[in-house]
Amino acid sequence: MASSTTPSPVLKRPVKIACVQLATGPDKTANLRRAADKVREAAATGAKIVVLPECFNSPYGCDYFPSYAETLLPSPPTPAQSPSFHALSAMARDNGVYLIGGSIPEVATTTTTSPSTGQAETKQTYYNTSLTFSPTGALLATHRKVHLFDISIPGRITFRESDVLSPGNKVTLVELPEYGLVGVAICYDVRFPELATIAARRGCFALVYPGAFNLTTGPLHWRLLGRARAVDNQLYVALCSPARDLSAGYHAWGHSLVVDPMAEVLVEAGEEETIVVAELDGEKIEEARKGIPLRNQRRFDVYPDMLPPTSWRLWQSTCGQKTV
Numbered sequence: 001m002a003s004s005t006t007p008s009p010v011l012k013r014p015v016k017i018a019c020v021q022l023a024t025g026p027d028k029t030a031n032l033r034r035a036a037d038k039v040r041e042a043a044a045t046g047a048k049i050v051v052l053p054e055c056f057n058s059p060y061g062c063d064y065f066p067s068y069a070e071t072l073l074p075s076p077p078t079p080a081q082s083p084s085f086h087a088l089s090a091m092a093r094d095n096g097v098y099l100i101g102g103s104i105p106e107v108a109t110t111t112t113t114s115p116s117t118g119q120a121e122t123k124q125t126y127y128n129t130s131l132t133f134s135p136t137g138a139l140l141a142t143h144r145k146v147h148l149f150d151i152s153i154p155g156r157i158t159f160r161e162s163d164v165l166s167p168g169n170k171v172t173l174v175e176l177p178e179y180g181l182v183g184v185a186i187c188y189d190v191r192f193p194e195l196a197t198i199a200a201r202r203g204c205f206a207l208v209y210p211g212a213f214n215l216t217t218g219p220l221h222w223r224l225l226g227r228a229r230a231v232d233n234q235l236y237v238a239l240c241s242p243a244r245d246l247s248a249g250y251h252a253w254g255h256s257l258v259v260d261p262m263a264e265v266l267v268e269a270g271e272e273e274t275i276v277v278a279e280l281d282g283e284k285i286e287e288a289r290k291g292i293p294l295r296n297q298r299r300f301d302v303y304p305d306m307l308p309p310t311s312w313r314l315w316q317s318t319c320g321q322k323t324v
């Protein structure tokens, strides 16, 4: 057991996290209003970190991305360019919470001059983008989904985000000054352990994934991947889905959950609209890392192509033993 006086270098104090498993539909204004109601409900539980699901302001599907897309850059956008940006900022500020605002379809417009004709050419690029706001309503971070959801399981599901979307290109870490660092990524990103491990090595206490698995992959992989990323990295993982709507084109799995650093599922929703809340405690992280000291047992001599970053030293120092 970690001593109760041992401070965690990655999570400064306990904090409650709430995942809002939102019921969404085709009406963006109604989705934003409903999200505001549910974020208020989530904050009333004492949660200081609130998470919304992937594509919480629109239906999920390639046919919808362009028509729902909002302009986010240059930041801050005007309310006309991005009503969702302003609604999320207000939700965070009004409730004094860190808000990991699910994701929304984003459009970025670039104008270039054609070298052959000299004419101005306008290009629109679409992303699946998550915005995180501080308790004062300030934008803290933007994550564009890095791994696009392109799958084909014959007779079950074919989805090709890359037909419409472009990928993001960074690991997103968000500093919450009272608590520590959180890694934010979106849905399919959870299948890529590299992204999670880099975030963990850089000192995150939690990985948060707004997501929307489906009725084919959800039952097999959603919980498994949440637990896998938690046990790989000995930190908390939160997955936040929309509620299931069988009248929609895409049937979300639901089952928003929070997993602890020993891979125990602390809370898990069913398929309906609800809010799941869990307390995250740095001692549990230290306890897991002390009991199973993976950090001191890595064999970078065997896998030198995965050399640790400098900040790996923070991770090492939490066990106070070998340095890399």
Ligand SMILES: NC(=O)CC(=O)C(=O)O
Binding pocket: 149, 186, 187, 188, 189, 191, 211, 212, 213, 214, 217, 218, 221
């Ligand atoms: N919707 C996603 O991005 C991912 C998903 O549903 C899956 O990986 O399965």
